[in-house]
Amino acid sequence: GENVEQHPSTLSVQEGDSAVIKCTYSDSASNYFPWYKQELGKRPQLIIDIRSNVGEKKDQRIAVTLNKTAKHFSLHITETQPEDSAVYFCAASRRGSTLGRLYFGRGTQLTVWP
């Protein structure tokens, strides 16, 4: 099955700086890559996703890039704010005629210091 690795496990940045979280995957057939944010004591929530026919996607201060050849994808957060502090999970999935399961990375604890 798919194996998703995520780095770093913890990341501390100063407010206003950028943060980058990287993930690799093993199954070349994976074609859908979502990112979920989980605040302390809350449920995971989708913040952005990308499909394998796209190299980059942006939504305000967050962006995701995908390199299919190298089998890695990254989350970029610019102008970080204290409310960005949370655990971020990357995931990979193979979507065909039906919805496949998500394989999650272990998560990155992001702390943004004011």
Next chain:
Amino acid sequence: DAGVIQSPRHEVTEMGQEVTLRCKPISGHDYLFWYRQTMMRGLELLIYFNNNVPIDDSGMPEDRFSAKMPNASFSTLKIQPSEPRDSAVYFCASSPGLAGGSEQYFGPGTRLTVT
């Protein structure tokens, strides 16, 4: 819409007791997922259903765990007998599937403590 509903929100039980966790997915969603989250193992998929049919239960730890989805609006995850290592937060999530965009909507979770 109320979102995914899980009950109970917290459960404390003694080792050896039966535990039943409940989930009501978002109406119209075709997929339902059960996850377990711990510090040691992260977010693990236990089982998922499509149109009430179990598709992949390879993540179910052992025979002590069982899950059912008798209809489109209700699912249960049962642990019998429970053990201290089952202590975790259990999330249920639902998704509309490919046609609806594939996002998984998580419930608030059930925090299970087995003493």
